Amino acid sequence: MRRLRVACLTFLLIVPLGCTKRSNVNPPLSSKVYGAQIVLLSGDKQAAGVGSKLADPVVVQVNGADGSALTGALVSFHGEGLVLTPAEALSDASGQVSVSVQLGGIPGGYELVADAPKAGGGSTTINVREIALGYQEKVGKEVSYKYCTTCHDPESTPERVSNLDNLAPPLPHQFTDGNTLNSMSDADLIKVIADGGPALGKSPQTPAYRNTLTQAQIKAVVAYIRAVADPPYQPPATKH
Amino acid sequence: MSLRNQFGGVWRFFVGTAPRRFASVSVLLAIVSAIAPTKDFFSQWRHYQEEYSHFIRTRPDAGRLQRRFESGIHQIWIPEQRVVDRCTTCHVALQEASLSDVRKEPFRPHPAMPHSLTEFGCVVCHHGQGAATTVQEAHYSTKAWEQPILPARYLESSCGQCHMDALEGTPQLNLGRRLLARYGCAHCHAITQPDGTLVAPVDEPPSLEHVAEKTTREWIFAWTKNPQAYAASATMPNYRFSDQEASDIASFLVAQSTSSDNSAKELPKSVASLPGSDTVQEGTSLYGTLFCASCHAIQNAAGNLVGGEMAPELTRAGNKVNPDWLRRWLRAPQGYDPKTRMPRYRLDEKQIALLSSFLLSKKDDDLLANVHLPASDAQSIARGKKLVSDYGCVACHRINGVNPPESFAPDLSRIGSKPLFQVGFLRGMPETLPDYIAGKIHDPRAFGPALKMPNFSLTDGQIEALTTALLAQTDRAVTMPPELVRSSPHPKYHPGGGAGRLMEDLRCQSCHAINGNGGDMAPDLTFEGSAVNRAWLLDFMKNPNTLRPALIRRMPKFNLSDAEIKGLSDYMLSAYQASGFDSQALDLSTLNSDAATRGKQLFYSKYACQSCHIADYKKDKGYVGPALAGVGDRLTSVWMYRWLKNPNALLPGTPMPNFSLSDNEARDLTAFLATLKEHKKGGLK
Numbered sequence: 001m002r003r004l005r006v007a008c009l010t011f012l013l014i015v016p017l018g019c020t021k022r023s024n025v026n027p028p029l030s031s032k033v034y035g036a037q038i039v040l041l042s043g044d045k046q047a048a049g050v051g052s053k054l055a056d057p058v059v060v061q062v063n064g065a066d067g068s069a070l071t072g073a074l075v076s077f078h079g080e081g082l083v084l085t086p087a088e089a090l091s092d093a094s095g096q097v098s099v100s101v102q103l104g105g106i107p108g109g110y111e112l113v114a115d116a117p118k119a120g121g122g123s124t125t126i127n128v129r130e131i132a133l134g135y136q137e138k139v140g141k142e143v144s145y146k147y148c149t150t151c152h153d154p155e156s157t158p159e160r161v162s163n164l165d166n167l168a169p170p171l172p173h174q175f176t177d178g179n180t181l182n183s184m185s186d187a188d189l190i191k192v193i194a195d196g197g198p199a200l201g202k203s204p205q206t207p208a209y210r211n212t213l214t215q216a217q218i219k220a221v222v223a224y225i226r227a228v229a230d231p232p233y234q235p236p237a238t239k240h
Numbered sequence: 241m242s243l244r245n246q247f248g249g250v251w252r253f254f255v256g257t258a259p260r261r262f263a264s265v266s267v268l269l270a271i272v273s274a275i276a277p278t279k280d281f282f283s284q285w286r287h288y289q290e291e292y293s294h295f296i297r298t299r300p301d302a303g304r305l306q307r308r309f310e311s312g313i314h315q316i317w318i319p320e321q322r323v324v325d326r327c328t329t330c331h332v333a334l335q336e337a338s339l340s341d342v343r344k345e346p347f348r349p350h351p352a353m354p355h356s357l358t359e360f361g362c363v364v365c366h367h368g369q370g371a372a373t374t375v376q377e378a379h380y381s382t383k384a385w386e387q388p389i390l391p392a393r394y395l396e397s398s399c400g401q402c403h404m405d406a407l408e409g410t411p412q413l414n415l416g417r418r419l420l421a422r423y424g425c426a427h428c429h430a431i432t433q434p435d436g437t438l439v440a441p442v443d444e445p446p447s448l449e450h451v452a453e454k455t456t457r458e459w460i461f462a463w464t465k466n467p468q469a470y471a472a473s474a475t476m477p478n479y480r481f482s483d484q485e486a487s488d489i490a491s492f493l494v495a496q497s498t499s500s501d502n503s504a505k506e507l508p509k510s511v512a513s514l515p516g517s518d519t520v521q522e523g524t525s526l527y528g529t530l531f532c533a534s535c536h537a538i539q540n541a542a543g544n545l546v547g548g549e550m551a552p553e554l555t556r557a558g559n560k561v562n563p564d565w566l567r568r569w570l571r572a573p574q575g576y577d578p579k580t581r582m583p584r585y586r587l588d589e590k591q592i593a594l595l596s597s598f599l600l601s602k603k604d605d606d607l608l609a610n611v612h613l614p615a616s617d618a619q620s621i622a623r624g625k626k627l628v629s630d631y632g633c634v635a636c637h638r639i640n641g642v643n644p645p646e647s648f649a650p651d652l653s654r655i656g657s658k659p660l661f662q663v664g665f666l667r668g669m670p671e672t673l674p675d676y677i678a679g680k681i682h683d684p685r686a687f688g689p690a691l692k693m694p695n696f697s698l699t700d701g702q703i704e705a706l707t708t709a710l711l712a713q714t715d716r717a718v719t720m721p722p723e724l725v726r727s728s729p730h731p732k733y734h735p736g737g738g739a740g741r742l743m744e745d746l747r748c749q750s751c752h753a754i755n756g757n758g759g760d761m762a763p764d765l766t767f768e769g770s771a772v773n774r775a776w777l778l779d780f781m782k783n784p785n786t787l788r789p790a791l792i793r794r795m796p797k798f799n800l801s802d803a804e805i806k807g808l809s810d811y812m813l814s815a816y817q818a819s820g821f822d823s824q825a826l827d828l829s830t831l832n833s834d835a836a837t838r839g840k841q842l843f844y845s846k847y848a849c850q851s852c853h854i855a856d857y858k859k860d861k862g863y864v865g866p867a868l869a870g871v872g873d874r875l876t877s878v879w880m881y882r883w884l885k886n887p888n889a890l891l892p893g894t895p896m897p898n899f900s901l902s903d904n905e906a907r908d909l910t911a912f913l914a915t916l917k918e919h920k921k922g923g924l925k
Contacts, residue, residue, distance in 0.1 A: 049412055051392025053700060105392030106343060107351050135409045136352035142408040147895055150864050151851070166861035167851050204848040211898040212888065217408070223352065235341075 029088055032072035034119035035062035038126045041096065045176075047131040047228055049138060051105045057098040058128055060114045062091045069095025079112035080104075082130075107134030109232050131227055140224025143217045144175065147209065170203055178229035185236075189222045284374050285313065288330045292347055301338050308336070313373065316361040320721065323361035325370035327378065331362075354409060364716070365398040366390055386660050390711070393704060394674050397656065400712025402720055404435055404727030416709025419702055423475055427635045428649035428693075434717045435727045443475055445636035447577055452497035454565045454576070458611040460490040463560075468697070470560070470607065471553040473537060473545055477694035480685075485627055491616035492624025496640040502568040502575035508589055523598025526591060534751070534761065534793040535582075538602065548793060550750070550761070551582065558603030566596050574745070583747040586799040631692055649693065656714035678707045733757040739811030746798055754816065761793060767890060769816035771879045774809060781805040818882075818890060826881045831911040839912025842905055855916055865896060870918035881910040 043058035062073040075097040076088035081104030089097045103110060112128040133141060144152070149160070152172045156162045164171060173180045181189070192200050196208035209218065226233045254264045280286070289311050296305040314328040333339050334350040334357060342348050350357065355365075363370040367390040372378035379389045390398065396413040406414040420426060421442040431439040451460065459470075464486040467474040481489065527533070532554075537547030539555040547553075561569075568575065570592045573582040587595070614620075628639060632648040658673060665671050666686060669679055679686070681703050684693035698706070733755035735743045743749070749758035752765045768777075782805060784795040800808070843849045852864035855871075871880070882889075884906040887896040901909070 049393065049396070051395070052412070052704060053393070055701060102393070106348070134351040135354065138411060139409040142411060147897070150895075161863060163852065163862060163864050166863055204846060205851040207847070207897045207899060209897050211886075211900045220352075220408075 029074055029090060032090070033064075033070050035070045035073045035091075035116050035124065036065040036118065037063045037067075038075065038114055038116045038124045039063060040114075040126050040128060043098075043101075044128045045131065045228075045230060046101075047133055047137075047141070048103060050107055050132045050134055051103060054101045054103065054130060057100045058112060058114070058130075059096055059098040060126060061095045062097070062116050063095065071095055073116055075114055075116045077112060077114050079110055081106065082110055082112055084112065101130060103130060103132040105132075107132050107137060107227070109227075129230075129232065133224070133227060136220045136223045137227045139217065140220035140222070140227075143213065144221050144224055147213070148175070148221065151205070167205055168203075172206070175225045176228050176230045178231045178233060181225055182229055182231070182233045186222055189225065190218055193218045193221060285329045286311075288346055289332060292332050295347060299339070305333075305336060305338070316358060316370075318359070318361055321361065321364060321724075322716075323364060323370060325361040325363055326373055327362040327368075327370060328357075329373060330375075363387075364401070365395065367398075381660060388672065391672075391674060394708050394711050397708045397711035400434075400709065401714055401717035402434060402724050402726055404433060404725065412705045412708045413712065415702070416705035416707070419698075419706050420709050423696060423698075424636055425652075425706075428632055430647065430651045430653065431713060432651075432653035432718060433727075434720045434725045435722070444579065444581065445476070447579070447638040448493055448497070449638050449640050450497055450500040450503070450576060452494045453500055453503055454562060454569075455560050456562070457490045457494045457613060457616065458608050459560050460493055461486050461613055462608055462611055464489050470556055472539065472555070473549060473553045477696045479631060479694045481627075485623075487613050488620045488624035489627050489633075490613065490624070491620040492622075492628055493639070495616065495621045496625075496642075498640060500576045502565075502572060505568055505572070505575065507564060507567055519594060519597045520601045523594040523596075523601075526594050527598050529797070530585065530595075531794045531796040532595075534796065548761070550759070554599060554602055556602060556604045556607055558600040559607045561599070563596060563600060566599060567592050570595055581747055581750040583750065583796075583798065584745050585796070588799070652710060653713055653718055654715055656711040656717070674707055674711060677710050678703050681706055729756070731756040735811070735815070737811070739808055739815075742804060742808055751795075762795060764891060765812065765816055767816055767818040767879075769813040770818040770821040771875055771883075771890075772813075773873065773876055774813055776874045777809045777813065778805055781809060821876075821878050821882070825878045826907070826910070828877060830907055831877060831914055833911075835908045835911035836915050837912075839908035839910070842909055843912055847899060847909075855913075868913060868916055870916060872914045872917040875913075877910050877914050880913050881906050884909055 039061050041059040041061050043054070043056050046054045046056060048054050058077075060075060062070045062075060064070045069091070071091055071093055073091045073095070074088060075091060077084040077099050078087070079101075083102035085100045085102075089099070091097050097114075099112075099114075101112060108131075110130045110132060112130060113125055114128065115123050115125045117123045145160075150163045151167060152164070152175055154162050154164045154174070175181070184192075188200060192202065192206060193213070194208060194210040197203040197206035199208070213221075226235075253260070255261045293306070293309060293311070296302055296309065299305055309332060312329075313326055314332075316323060316325040316328065328334060331346045331348075333342070333347045336349050339347065339349050361370060362368070367387050369378050369385045369387060372385070376382070377385065381388045396410040399407060399410045400413050400417070403410075406417075417439075420431065420439055424441045424443045424445065425431070426439040426441045427445070433439060463470050463476075464479070464481055465483070466478050467476040468478065533547035535548040535551035537545040537549060537553045537555075539553070540546050545553065545555075565576070570585070570587055572584055573580045574584060625642065628634070629642050629645075632645050633639060634642045634644045635648050655677065656673070660671065660673065663671075663673065663676050664687065665676060666679060669675055680693075681696070681698065683695055685691050685695065734740065734749075734757070735754065748754075748765070751759045751762035753760060754765045756766075772780075781800060784797055843855065849855070849868075850860040850862050852862040854860040854862060854867040854869055857867075857869055875883075879890075883896075884899070884901055885903075886898055887894050888898060
């Protein structure tokens with residue numbers, strides 16, 4: 001009986017010790033203030049190789065009911081397959097929280113959810129889409145940077161001046177233009193790349209690449225177009 | 241007591257008599273022999289295969305999937321690659337394209353890949369233990385096996401085990417390999433590639449043998465302390481030397497400096513000082529018209545670098561160089577540094593004076609304001625020499641009196657297979673090889689304050705790329721059978737004879753590639769002799785500023801003499817010929833005005849060439865390919881015809897597509913292009 005009592009006392013002494021230690025190592029963040037709305041500032045729709053870290057962080061801002069930025073509001077991030085550092089943080093002096101995102105190992109779209117508790121319970125969330133490029137999409141990206149984006153992208157870079165403004169209408173679509181390109185079948189996209197615009201009754205400004213690119217390169221360009229489409233591309237349902 | 245009695249009863253029950261003993265042993269034997277089948281029955285892989293066969297029943301093509309599924313251990317065996325992979329035992333659906341919507345492991349099909357699964361197996365790319373049949377042993381390090389799965393972010397490294405050239409699907413590996421060469425990693429580390437050659441650095445750290453001619457001890461001190469404070473784009477890392485150390489190094493470098501060939505050359509006094517306050521203004525515009533910015537960058541008012549990165553940044557050149565050295569350098573760079581990539585411009589004395597005054601005006605008064613060094617003495621010089629020798633400065637720079645070190649830093653040829661037990665991890669870091677390599681690049685001296693490798697201040701993306709390139713250096717890569725290594729030859733072509741010496745003097749190959757050797761800033765000249773007309777080439781050499789008027793990087797004007805131009809042009813026209821460019825290739829009499837009319841139609845309507853090229857500056861705007869106004873003067877008709885038929889055959893990798901033109905279409909387009917001539921301004925004939 002005495003031994004049992006000693007054991008119980010020891011146990012009771014040890015358990016709180018363990019607990020204190022754990023909470024010292026990882027103090028839980030708590031929201032000092034509650035926002036009304038969380039908004040995205042930057043960092044969405046980035047495309048990078050599978051498993052790699054995105055070049056830019058995702059930055060969100062917590063606003064109060066009056067629309068002004070709130071400091072010290074708790075924001076937590078989660079997303080299946082993503083490694084997010086930090087997973088939760090308090091908004092800084094300008095009401096912002098930035099999170100670095102490492103993509104998962106499977107090619108395709110990933111969804112990051114940023115979540116901030118609201119004053120009256122519940123929370124305000126925002127969803128951010130990021131894109132992981134697999135082998136085929138990376139090939140497509142390289143090929144399209146060399147042959148396609150000069151005309152298909154209105155943005156100029158130090159290496160490449162956009163030619164889009166020099167063209168006669170109808171003007172080319174950006175590869176991210178899902179509203180237009182998602183409705184085209186894979187077969188049609190392959191045809192227009194291989195045989196040029198006139199093959200689909202479109203402008204001859206798109207040349208035929210059949211004898212310049214391999215079939216695998218053309219398919220890779222289509223895979224890249226599908227990967228970066230905004231809104232995201234949904235493949236046609238398989239036959240049942 | 242009762243316990244012993246009970247135990248005695250049990251003992252008698254099992255082994256009391258001979259038949260009982262026999263029965264007990266038999267039962268024991270039966271149990272023991274059942275262990276293996278039971279373990280097998282409850283094995284992980286069997287569990288996954290059962291789950292899979294349930295799962296595929298829910299799929300629309302269940303019948304087909306079931307027919308293709310075979311239970312039991314699967315194995316891919318490729319003896320010449322040392323591959324025994326049983327991964328497909330659990331990853332059963334790798335080749336089932338119809339399951340592409342499945343994201344659950346291990347039933348996901350493999351995404352599109354360049355190699356077939358049965359030819360290469362899994363571990364060649366993904367690492368891990370191919371022969372294992374449990375999740376733990378296959379994917380993670382164990383005491384017996386320590387090859388864990390390669391994280392997806394470094395997967396491209398596996399391609400680099402066989403492929404030496406830049407592949408389209410491996411941007412990160414390509415970048416990593418460029419950085420290995422660009423940041424001079426290979427000056428200190430030997431890195432043997434799969435084809436047996438060493439990684440060759442492409443940065444060219446300057447020789448310091450005559451450094452005192454060029455700059456001051458104060459500048460060397462400031463640079464050694466923090467190279468990036470002088471030039472944001474400097475690739476020399478910050479070694480975090482103390483003031484004392486930097487001062488000693490500066491003392492030694494000045495003390496060891498000898499006179500260059502240039503120092504003996506007299507400088508004309510007459511134009512040393514130019515009259516007028518607009519000298520700098522005039523120098524600025526000369527800097528522009530000579531296209532110095534093709535290679536050198538200068539920071540603009542907004543802090544952005546404007547210009548190329550082939551040569552040193554000049555933002556604060558005025559803080560660095562001795563004015564007399566600068567004038568001698570501009571006149572003959574090779575007299576100071578025989579290996580420089582800078583051409584000899586044949587500038588006249590006025591141009592030299594103008595450019596000098598412009599460059600000397602590029603300075604930051606704060607840079608050296610607080611540098612006050614004690615007078616140099618013998619002890620300081622000796623300490624400096626020891627530091628220069630200890631830190632391996634001569635692995636990169638030529639310095640008098642210090643010999644280049646042999647195997648200064650660890651050989652990295654097999655770093656991608658470094659056993660984990662040999663790795664000293666930092667406390668708290670994930671104990672994997674990629675994390676170790678990335679951590680070491682990120683902050684080498686965190687692994688020991690005595691380590692000499694400096695911090696290169698690279699971005700996360702650059703570190704990830706470098707780690708990828710280094711992870712390609714595996715045992716497998718180094719021992720790869722030669723027939724599996726994919727590399728293209730790197731010829732070391734240099735033009736010969738008098739024209740060759742002139743081209744060497746002008747450093748043509750700093751920008752132009754010829755026969756596979758040279759820079760990629762300017763057009764490849766391998767077939768230039770077949771491509772261009774002599775009259776055009778003579779004009780162009782005289783005044784090269786016309787071909788691509790909108791580009792910042794352009795061919796500079798070299799002040800060549802008429803004789804030099806003629807000699808060089810005739811050499812190029814005869815030496816740089818493509819085969820099959822004889823009179824048989826195209827009947828020039830067919831290039832008549834009817835053909836030109838048809839060609840114009842093809843140009844503007846059927847093929848919309850004006851989307852990328854300008855044939856007529858008044859109406860065309862396309863600016864992807866070169867302007868074609870005047871192309872009839874520039875290019876030979878045979879070249880245009882052959883180019884139109886198959887551009888990639890004449891210039892591999894050109895973005896110009898092959899339009900599969902018929903012979904007639906190519907001829908008509910050639911006839912049209914041949915009519916595009918500019919009014920001749922006269923010139924050499």
